[in-house]
Amino acid sequence: MSDSGYTLIYEPNTASKTSVSEFKNLLEKGKDDVKVDTMKKILITMLNGDPLPDLLMHIIRFVMPSKNKELKKLLYHYWEVCPKLDSNGKMRQEMILVCNAIQRDLQHPNEYIRGNTLRYLTKLKEAELLETLVPNVRQCLEHRHAYVRKNAVFALYSIYKVSDHLCPDCDELIYKFLIDESDSVCKRNAFVCLGDLNRDAALQFIQDNILMIESLDPLLQLAFIEFIKKDSIKFTQLKSQYAQLITELIENSSSNVVIYEAANTLTVLTSNPKSILLAGNKFVELATKEADNNVKIITLERINDLHKQYPGILHDLSLEILRVLSSQDLDVKKKALDVTLQFMTTRNVEDVVKLLKKELQSTALSNDDKNSEYRQLLINSIHQLAIKFSEVAANVIDLLLDSIGDLNSSAAYEVVIFVKEVVEKFPDLRQPILKRLISALPFVKSGKVFRGALWIIGEYNLEEQIIQESWKYIRSSIGEVPIVLSELKSKEPKEENGEHETEHKKKGPTVLPDGTYATETALTTETTTTEKDDDKPPIRKQILAGDFYLGAVLSSTLVKLILRLQKLEITPKILNALKAEALLIMVSILRLGESNLVSKKIDEDSADRILSYIKILNDEEDKIEIETSFLEDTKEAFKTQINAAESKKQEEITNELHKNAEQIDDSIQFRQLDNDNTTSKNIDDLNITSNEKKEDLSSRLNKIIQLTGFSDPIYAEAFVKVHQYDIVLDVLLVNQTTDTLRNLSVEFATLGDLKLVDKPTTANVGPHGFYKVQTTIKVTSADTGVIFGNIVYDGHHSDESTIVILNDVHVDIMDYIKPATCSENQFRKMWNEFEWENKITIKSPIQSLKIYLEELMKGTNMNCLTPGAIIGEECQFLSANLYSRSTFGEDALANLCIEKQTDGPIIGHVRIRSKGQGLALSLGDRVASISRKAKKPALLKV
Structure with missing residues (x-):
């Protein structure tokens, strides 16, 4: 059995090592603080592979007698990792002295020293050493202080696991201790040990306490639940009895932690609708009672999982879940609404x-x-x-x-x-x-x-009466027409009504004979302006403010209403009057757009649209085509869009159902025939997939970057491994000289939103030797980052050093950008809010607009939000919105507008918007590189 290390300590410099004799001198002559530093250095050296066997006696003589608490803690770390066997595999004689010291500590009047020593015994795996300590551990079970007793239980259990003959009656001893003990932590520790040592005794203890289980300490209740979880996997015939016990715990426990764990366990023990509903109810109670927002979200997610697993059972909980809406946190409210909509x-x-x-x-x-x-x-x-x-x-x-x-x-x-x-x-x-x-x-x-x-x-006005009501509203919301004339008239002072009346009723600023404005107080001007704005009809107010797009939509609506009335065959006199009125409104909007009454002139697109509508109203020849395009085509396009969105949503629901459903042709697993219990589900890992994709080792070669040249004295290459929030560089160094490179260190620095977490250690590399270092770089945003650095080692003389400059490592931001989806409204909202825009002009030799869009999506990891029906393959123009989201929560929006020239390249532009500058620039570089991709020339001749 190999020695195990339990402590990991960072060593800053492996090249500078202290000799054994120096360690001995420091331990002999140093004071306690010097000994503390020396012990730390000894532990670092040992944990890095050098066992230092010659120091054992010195540490026994000069460190063990000290009463310094920090030194005593380090001493126990040393006992964990020090070599306890000699070269022949027998126990070293010095360990007798160590055993005596441990025995004294187990009888120490200070309970914390006793407890710390007992904790050390759980890490000691040598039966010869433990044999003499068993009586002392048994005595500690009866100590007056709970700290000693709770550690003594685990120490005794650990000794039994190392060698059961050292304490053959361990389970009986712990069972007796469990019955007599009053401290809740000690009882919990004892039951955990008993559950592993003697299942029958643990079951007996549960049975003895079943009547007062609700009054037990929550720690013990949690231990019961943990035992039931594990036991129900092996003994499935007891699941129904366990389910009753867990149900009782859920209904009577006062601890929210116990209720949560019990409800989780109950959903696995049984699929009884009544039990599932009880668990769901308890999750809802926790979501409403608990103040912590994280707990609310976790319990709501658990309810959602239960609904997917057992559809239809939790429908009655919808109103109860909505009680969570009283929370102040928006994420909790969103989660509650999402879950409720499923029910x-x-x-x-x-x-x-x-x-x-x-x-x-x-x-x-x-x-x-x-x-x-x-x-x-x-x-x-x-x-x-x-x-x-x-x-x-x-x-x-x-x-x-x-x-x-x-x-x-x-x-x-x-x-x-x-x-x-x-x-x-x-x-x-x-x-x-x-x-x-x-x-x-x-x-x-x-x-x-x-x-x-x-x-x-x-689009949807089909009855004459409602069309007339709509027309009346539109007419009243525009006000007096022509708009320009009526606006100029309203600004003229009405002198005929008398001086007194003019003072109160005139609107707009007072103009003096020389053409300048008269002085007015701020209060008067503000009030007058507000009154003037409030008096204007709503649509007129919008158009005067420069919203000519609304004017174009209004004109389109007027045309549709007239065409609809034509179909309804109303009297020509009324129809002609409405036509004339519509033409007057449209011409009036055009004239207003060109006048000085508006701060912003009408845009060309809106002006062209309104002019085309005027022509359409006067065109009697293409009547059928006009009616079809205005009254049917736009409605059909909207209907197609809704159907596409609905089918996509239905597809997602179907996929979700297939994920949670069991297929009728799935193989049936018989537990009785399964010796390894491979069919049993681990309760703690219910939502974790067991078949994770293994990394393709050949793909790692693509991520190796050469840092130095082949002719440099030291060759270096790095394997770049990207995680969610950091980058790990595994650097391989090869000494290509016949000399030892002393004090060699690799120094890295970063540019961009990257931060160096640790510094690679210093080492000596022998002739033609290999040396591996690893460094971690923290990434805080999906911005273009550069890692650069050099290798430094000592020369032949102490005062000179050699520096080898490394190639730069560029961080690929695509590792942090993932395709995402959002609604059209959210896209527009973000587009208006984000201040950074990067516009890239495109000139690409790619032959098809659709292929270019696919290349762009692949190269930038962006998702196309524009429905597929809108993107026509035969059209020479393409406009699409794209969206992605970084792992750091940064949103990236893009708008693509391109045109395919006849027998020429694709031209146009991509506009990228983001909240921060870095992401917009980084994605812009990617778009520019995609546009530069040329079609590979065909090979004509070899």
């Missing part, structure tokens, strides 16, 4: 929706960031429920549209997206929802929300 059925959906509606109403009073994010979570949850269960959709929409004016723009836009999906999926609800939407629009404050609402009005 929804037609029986409980209405109750859950009522509760979510109350929560939404309670958050309307506050507009801070946390509350607005929580509102979005609630709206998203209600959205999912309404899409899944049509019976609650109408009721929910009324609430959301009522509160649309109180929500911020992001949450209000979520409501509009929700309404879009509902009117598409449930045709019966379209007309009442449209009426409700029109009545809610006057309270909307965001142009983005107006755009979504106008699209819904244009």
